[in-house]
Amino acid sequence: MFDALTNKLTAVFQKLGGKGHLGEKDVDEALREVRMALLEADVNFRVARDLVARVREKTVGSPLMQGLNPAQHVVKAVNEELTGVLSGGEHRMRPSPKPPTVIMLVGLQGSGKTTTAAKLALHLRRAPGNPQPLLVAADLRRPAAVDQLVALGKQLDIPVYSEAATSTALKVSLNGMEKARQLGSPWVLVDTGGRLHIDEELMAELRAIKEAVSPHELLLVVDAMTGQDAVQAAGEFHKQLGLTGLILSKLDGDARGGAALSITAVTGVPIKFIGTGEKSDALEAFYPDRMASRILGMGDVLTLVERVEQVIDEKRALELEKKLRHASLDLNDMLEQLRAVKKLGSIANVLDMVPGFGAIKKRLPGGDVDEGRLKRVEAIILSMTARERKDPEVLNGSRRKRIAAGSGTTVQDVNQLLNQFREIQKMMKQMSKMQGKGRTPDLSRLLPR
Numbered sequence: 001m002f003d004a005l006t007n008k009l010t011a012v013f014q015k016l017g018g019k020g021h022l023g024e025k026d027v028d029e030a031l032r033e034v035r036m037a038l039l040e041a042d043v044n045f046r047v048a049r050d051l052v053a054r055v056r057e058k059t060v061g062s063p064l065m066q067g068l069n070p071a072q073h074v075v076k077a078v079n080e081e082l083t084g085v086l087s088g089g090e091h092r093m094r095p096s097p098k099p100p101t102v103i104m105l106v107g108l109q110g111s112g113k114t115t116t117a118a119k120l121a122l123h124l125r126r127a128p129g130n131p132q133p134l135l136v137a138a139d140l141r142r143p144a145a146v147d148q149l150v151a152l153g154k155q156l157d158i159p160v161y162s163e164a165a166t167s168t169a170l171k172v173s174l175n176g177m178e179k180a181r182q183l184g185s186p187w188v189l190v191d192t193g194g195r196l197h198i199d200e201e202l203m204a205e206l207r208a209i210k211e212a213v214s215p216h217e218l219l220l221v222v223d224a225m226t227g228q229d230a231v232q233a234a235g236e237f238h239k240q241l242g243l244t245g246l247i248l249s250k251l252d253g254d255a256r257g258g259a260a261l262s263i264t265a266v267t268g269v270p271i272k273f274i275g276t277g278e279k280s281d282a283l284e285a286f287y288p289d290r291m292a293s294r295i296l297g298m299g300d301v302l303t304l305v306e307r308v309e310q311v312i313d314e315k316r317a318l319e320l321e322k323k324l325r326h327a328s329l330d331l332n333d334m335l336e337q338l339r340a341v342k343k344l345g346s347i348a349n350v351l352d353m354v355p356g357f358g359a360i361k362k363r364l365p366g367g368d369v370d371e372g373r374l375k376r377v378e379a380i381i382l383s384m385t386a387r388e389r390k391d392p393e394v395l396n397g398s399r400r401k402r403i404a405a406g407s408g409t410t411v412q413d414v415n416q417l418l419n420q421f422r423e424i425q426k427m428m429k430q431m432s433k434m435q436g437k438g439r440t441p442d443l444s445r446l447l448p449r
């Protein structure tokens with residue numbers, strides 16, 4: 001999602017790391033490039049300028065931290081400042097002590113409100129005890145909007161409160177709250193109407209709904225692909241309605257990502273979630289520090305592990321995290337991963353979070369993995385004995401022949417899989433060397449000493 005920016009920053013830091021001694025000029029040169037990279041990613045110019053200024057303050061002329069060389073010192077400062085820019089206020093959503101907790105979603109037309117309402121409901125239901133939320137279809141501006149939410153509710157088995165098109169958004173909201181009390185719903189998510197542009201009529205309607213439902217969270221859904229326009233819209237909505245948080249949708253698109261990096265710094269409103277696809281499970285909780293690491297090319301093992309936790313049990317997820325960190329994945333893990341992938345969402349999405357996947361993707365022929373190939377890989381691994389899966393090194397020619405015959409594939413397919421597995425293992429090893437033992441990757445090891 002921030003590929004271009006990540007690539008540029010990595011290049012800057014690599015160049016910096018290649019220099020033995022860092023003078024003030026070297027740092028300034030690097031920081032100029034960092035600022036250029038941020039601007040090219042569509043980061044608000046003031047945000048970029050201030051970030052670079054703070055990094056400079058932290059690096060030039062300030063004493064080195066123990067164990068860090070000058071280049072690592074710079075990377076560390078950039079990571080901290082990026083995290084700072086992405087932070088600001090409460091990023092979590094807390095249930096109200098007096099349920100239902102009411103979440104009102106607002107935004108321009110097409111920003112992703114309705115989709116996000118369903119995603120969020122699904123996300124909330126994943127909590128222990130699977131609390132069933134209620135969706136309220138309070139967009140009566142577009143006739144199809146109610147149907148869209150009703151359809152999503154049906155698909156996800158989440159109740160939707162709706163009324164005929166002759167009703168009003170305000171009535172639906174009020175009656176929806178009543179319905180939630182009847183059902184004992186712990187969460188109410190109110191989907192509202194939008195416009196192509198902010199106008200007084202829309203704001204008046206939203207203010208009225210806000211007053212009627214007293215939301216604990218008033219979240220603005222913004223389309224990340226609209227770049228700085230999204231930042232501006234967020235500022236306006238916040239001024240008029242008083243937002244408690246932002247959800248950035250469509251970060252899976254080829255957005256340059258600058259909106260994400262500027263929006264909190266400019267508006268003071270924290271990002272709470274990001275949308276990374278059209279499907280209902282393509283929503284991620286937002287963590288500033290993880291996002292900063294991701295932008296700096298460190299991958300995001302923690303988010304990946306969280307996703308995996310949703311489909312496999314926690315104990316397995318912990319083991320997997322350990323294996324990722326220690327680079328001791330075997331073919332059993334690969335098989336389990338393949339099977340989980342379908343439930344996890346798109347492969348590219350998941351693999352983007354694995355440190356170094358960008359590099360793997362480039363090295364693998366064809367880049368993306370297709371479904372047919374997935375099935376073949378699954379068949380091949382299933383044809384192996386337990387020992388072979390644990391230790392692929394034992395796979396000599398005759399074993400490979402047997403496996404190919406058993407799985408209805410060719411020896412070439414088997415070889416390809418093993419090569420691919422070795423690549424992944426190698427990358428994992430490199431990555432695990434780069435990471436510290438703590439919960440967050442140790443950036444200081446990004447650069448050669």
Ligand SMILES: Nc1nc2c(ncn2[C@@H]2O[C@H](COP(=O)(O)OP(=O)(O)O)[C@@H](O)[C@H]2O)c(=O)[nH]1
Nearest residue numbers: 109110111112113114115249250275276277278
């Ligand atoms: N790729 C992608 N598409 C999204 C995302 N969120 C929403 N969409 C799409 O954006 C379009 C508008 O979404 P919708 O929820 O109807 O927007 P609304 O008018 O604000 O309610 C739909 O086609 C959605 O599938 C996202 O995170 N990624």
Ligand SMILES: [Mg+2]
Nearest residue numbers: 113114139145
């Ligand atoms: Mg809608």
